[in-house]
Amino acid sequence: MKFFYFSISIICFGAILWLSGCATERNSMRPSTLSQSTQEKIPAASRSNAALAADQNFWDVFHNAKYDEIQPVLEQMTGAYLRDPTDPVTASHIGWLHIWRISERERMAMVTPSITDDAVLARKYFQEASSINPSDARFLGFLAASTLSEGTIHHNEPEISEGNVLMRKAIVAWPEFNLFTAGYMLSTKPVDTAEFKQGLEWQWENLSLCVGEKISRTDPDYSSSVTKITTVGPKRACWNSTVAPHNFEGFFLNMGDMLVKSGDWKVAQKIYTLAKSSPDYSSWKFAPLLEERISNAQSNITPFASNKGLMINSKVSCMACHQS
Ligand code: HEC
Structure with missing residues (x-):
């Protein structure tokens, strides 16, 4: 089994x-x-x-x-x-x-x-x-x-x-929507492959595209995002909506997982933490899961390397973003 x-x-x-x-x-x-x-x-x-x-x-x-x-x-x-x-x-x-x-x-x-x-x-x-x-x-x-x-x-x-x-x-x-989809698909690829690295690169590109500025890879600051929230046009895929009420939080959960898998657990902790800047964070059912991820970032490197517990393989593969 x-x-x-x-x-x-x-x-x-x-x-x-x-x-x-x-x-x-x-x-x-x-x-x-x-x-x-x-x-x-x-x-x-x-x-x-x-x-x-x-x-x-x-x-x-x-x-x-x-x-x-x-x-x-x-x-x-x-x-x-x-x-x-x-x-x-x-x-x-x-x-x-x-x-x-x-x-x-x-x-x-x-x-x-x-x-x-x-x-x-x-x-x-x-x-x-x-x-x-x-x-x-x-x-x-x-x-x-x-x-x-x-x-x-x-x-x-x-x-x-x-x-x-x-x-x-x-x-x-539709890059704001599909850079995520494409990169998420690659999150189970072996960590040292070009595909996995491309998948992670696409997550960074997705972030930059959403706020229209370059995001630091060592000390990511996403505070300008709150001023850019919209529910219309292609940029709506960057934020929460009635269709995906916790898209923003789910995005950072996966990106943090991919960073942990890559070994970069300290940057991963910062990326996970960005989920908390969502205006809907308090109603997100998976906040305790995120806290656990932040605490266990370093010890998750090994299981995530074999895809064990990674968001895409979990019970919240879709629900992290879509459960209301
Ligand atoms: C990172 C967050 C995220 C994850 C994970 C995610 N989605 Fe979505 N999903 C979105 C966003 C954003 C949209 C676009 C909403 C829009 O069109 O405004 C969307 C759109 C949809 C729609 C919209 C259909 C419609 O008629 O409007 C469905 C259904 C859907 N996703 C199903 C899924 C399923 C099934 C999974 C798991 C395999 C999944 N999603 C994973 C964020 C996510």
């Missing part, structure tokens, strides 16, 4: 490799390849009542961390999709439910091999969402992430390469 768990941890959010079987499959289904960002499916003019009802349950279950209720919501959401497969929001929410289940599998009493099918299905639904609405770079970022996961699970190098190409496009399309 332990071995299996470990092998899964590399799968999910964590790789840079990929897609030939898939490319062939796609080519046989339609004339163009996934890499094209042109619209391939005509979006629905309006959302159905079934989709709206499914969304209501989706947000309740997701924001309240009702992990055990993923399956019933998935049934409802998939039912709505089958009635209207041209609704990109419904397709994406199916993708996110699958990604949530596999990412927070630590919550399960027992993890079985077929959990890996969630990566396959997530990729499928993000592909649909993206082809209906190519302009939503969140769909593209998660298509890239799930393509990387699927390729890694199936040892499909061309698929991994395609995931990397998609991720680069997603970063260009």
Whole structure:
């Protein structure tokens, strides 16, 4: 069981490799390849009542961390999709439910091999969402992430390469959102690899981009951030919102984990501490977890090096940012 768990941890959010079987499959289904960002499916003019009802349950279950209720919501959401497969929001929410289940599998009493099918299905639904609405770079970022996961699970190098190409496009399309996504995916890579270092570099770049100034790598000061908070435009991905009520805190939790893993535990402590400057910090359920991380920064270097306890492999892989 332990071995299996470990092998899964590399799968999910964590790789840079990929897609030939898939490319062939796609080519046989339609004339163009996934890499094209042109619209391939005509979006629905309006959302159905079934989709709206499914969304209501989706947000309740997701924001309240009702992990055990993923399956019933998935049934409802998939039912709505089958009635209207041209609704990109419904397709994406199916993708996110699958990604949530596999990412927070630590919550399960027992993890079985077929959990890996969630990566396959997530990729499928993000592909649909993206082809209906190519302009939503969140769909593209998660298509890239799930393509990387699927390729890694199936040892499909061309698929991994395609995931990397998609991720680069997603970063260009919406860096404030996808620099995090891309770097988070790389947090499970071995610490001395170029991929891990790139992932950490992307977190620093994300910070600088959000406040429009260079952030010191030894004594990070993020105090200007409070004056820049917004809920609109691409920069909204830097702060908290109704969709991601603790995005800011969750961002620093992961970045601190990556710094600890790299051995830089003193800078990690400073980065973790920046989460406390969030105006919503007092309502964040994971403040005690953050305190523990600060206290144990040095002793966490070894377990984190083997990805044990790292945010991405934990029960709060999504909930650190999304639980309200
Ligand atoms: C570092 C914080 C963070 C983590 C971790 C994170 N997200 Fe998000 N998520 C965000 C932000 C920011 C947005 C964009 C909100 C917006 O569009 O304004 C977002 C958007 C979303 C949406 C929005 C869909 C919609 O219709 O608006 C869903 C669903 C979602 N994430 C699911 C997940 C899942 C599942 C995971 C875990 C695999 C996850 N997220 C991990 C920060 C995070």
